[in-house]
Amino acid sequence: MAPPVRYCIPSERLCNLEEGSPRSSTYTQHGYIFSSLAGCLTKTSENGVLPVYTSFSCPGDIVLAKVISLGDTQSNYLLSTAENELGLVVAHSESGVQMVPISWCEMQCPKTHTKEFRKVARV
Structure with a gap:
């Protein structure tokens, strides 16, 4: 069974910096990771380190x-x-x-x- 899909909107707080790593389409502020775009939130792990958070689409898509x-x-x-x-x-x-x-x-x-x-x- 596929994991539930989570959608996010711009400026939505995703997690704190201790729980994940920011990537494109996110930004950090006051120790938290925020979404800079609207779309599906994906959470992946790279080499066993903290999860990486990204959005689904970018402006102009x-x-x-x-x-x-x-x-x-x-x-x-x-x-x-x-x-x-x-x-x-x-x-x-x-x-x-x-x-x-x-x-x-x-x-x-x-x-x-x-x-x-x-x-x-x-x-």
């Missing part, structure tokens, strides 16, 4: 998602990318180049060859 709830009175929407044809469609690397999908969970910059783990839509 195009994500294909399904509305699963219209939310509350604040006009919030709950989106899902849980199907194969849903997920990231267009992304740009830090160097400004459009990335290409290399698997269902990875995008690569053709200029720098850096890879980013993302949930890629099968379109």
Whole structure:
């Protein structure tokens, strides 16, 4: 069974610095790690050290998602990318180049060859 998905919004406190390591799409302040983007939160471990926290998408990305709830009175929407044809469609690397999908969970910059783990839509 897959672990539950946790979504986060910009400026949401994710954990304290003793519990994890910040990466792209996060920032630190007053001893805590905060999200700088909205999206799915992933928690991974590198070489047995503290978990690494990252978000799902970046500003300017195009994500294909399904509305699963219209939310509350604040006009919030709950989106899902849980199907194969849903997920990231267009992304740009830090160097400004459009990335290409290399698997269902990875995008690569053709200029720098850096890879980013993302949930890629099968379109």
